[in-house]
Amino acid sequence: MTGHSFLFTVFALSTCLSAIAVVISQTVVRMAFWLIISLGSTSALFFLADADFVGAAQLLIYVGGTLVLLVFGVMLTASGPYLKIATAPGETIIAGLAGLMFLMIVFGSIQAVDWTGGSAPEVSRQRDVASAVSSGNTLRPIGLSLLGLRVDGASDSDGGIEAPGYLLPFEIVSVHLLVVLIGSAYLARAKRSRQSAGGNVSVA
Amino acid sequence: MFAANSIAEYLDQNVAWLNGCGYWVAALIHALLLIHVFALSPFAFIWLERKVSGRIQDRLGPTRVGGLFGWLQSLADGIKLIQKEDLCPPAADSMLFRSAPYIVCVASFAVFMVLPFSHGWVAVAADCGLFILLAILSLEVFGIILAGYSSGSKWSLFGGMREAAQMVSYEIPLAICALIPVIAAGSLNLGEIGEMQRGGFWNWFVFHDPFTFFAFFVYFVVATASCKRAPFDLAEAESELVGGFHTEYSGMRWSFFFMGEYASMFAVCGVASVLFLGGWNTGLPFLDDALSSARLNGATGAGPWAAGYLANVLGAFVFVTKASFGVFVQVWLRWTLPRLRIDQVITTCLKYLVPISCFLFLGATVWPLVLLQVSQTTTLTAPLGDRFGGALGEARLRGSVPAASVSRAQAASVSVSSVGEVAR
16 A cells, blocks of 8 residues: 555545534534534545645635634524534434435446546646646646646647636636625625614604 | 755655655654744744743843743743643533644644745645645634634633634735735745745845735734734733633643644744745845855755755745744734724724725736836836746756746746737
């Protein structure tokens, strides 16, 4: 067993075991804690695969962003000291069935993939990227392909410019998120200002 | 013999009995070195904090413990803390209560993985080092929120809530301010960013353009707040919240929070020094040129390797001095300014620091275009393209970047500029 596969096993096990612990534990904040371990180990798997940008994004968005908001929400809204979620036996059975079905889908797709290696032209196309990755140069290809310049040779002719890149869809999504953010801030504000206006009138 | 680019490479090539396990030994060496940085920086800075606060408030600070200036005070504190009983209140969620200090410690320790201490002295030379660093820094909050929540105490809960609100809002200007020098550099690789500021303090990114100049000060304020230092230490306000999130902690678990805090102070000041203050470069052109040529000769075998190694040691010394000066300023601020209220902390961030940093970010993106129109260059002092080309060429000489990728990067930059021409 090489060092790489040993580390892969360690992090894959910790991902899966803490994912199971998320399901088993009853307290919401404990679930969040196990979710940190699970998502952190997933990002470690990304780092092992030399995809350090995706791994860092995983840490920043899911662990540092979403989970902090989750715990923050629990702290602000909980009525008792430790919020618990008790699952009824029926729910457990239904959720177990859904999980089992999903496992079968995943297993089917894993079986369908040919893991022995890609075809020859694909390998030669990817060799360039692999050499860049092994020298630690992982970010520039992502940035250039955002601009529409594919350095992994995905274009058929001379590796020149093709399509508009990923920048346009990325911008559309981010503007959409901004609209959602402003909209929710507006909705949250409108109620409060009306109440305070009413209060002022009654005082006067 | 010392031409290898990393410890792992050297061990694999020269030490036969390791049998290809050089990777593990190198990882162990890196981890041991970083643990010492992580443990010794709080040791030094806690002593510094006591002495500086003593001077500012007209006291002596520690004098009795240890020899000169009471330098063993931190060790005495450590021995005291180890001896204390490890308490867990009955109302607490014991598993979360016990694990929260470790999350803080691990997060602030992991930051040092991607932080370069000198030219090439970095445990993980990732291409998106700054991005990984910001991601790991954002994890430290989680331990503090968990500590506040799981203590089963009102004071801790309020401290944890304040901390969550403060950190979530201060992360935004922190990331934006860290991006401004990245725009000037065109790279997220901290090693590359540091190397670009070689040759004179006017090449430091703080003097790159007016926007990076102001961004440095905004970054420093935001970094102080993100380490929950005074005047932004509402999460642990002693006078109103007893101790905030760490009210219920004692002994080593309590001290883990503070080790994490001091280590992350050092880390954010180190990032400031790499991004804005030239990192391991001295800022004096004759010294910088001599050091970099010594490094280059040592690496290629043209000169003595010891000279190159000593140049790196000097670089690490310069880096640590700059970062420690940042920590000193943070300590100075803490004992000078009164604590803000929590609403003032949030107002400062959301109404002032976020708009200011967004404006600086926009300005930094527009600045090269304006300069291009006015004076046909993209930077005031030196053409960035030449410097970047020089750095890449040097890296190619050292053999860390294969020739193919250099030519590809050049081809890419050429085609990107042609896109710009078409657009114009």
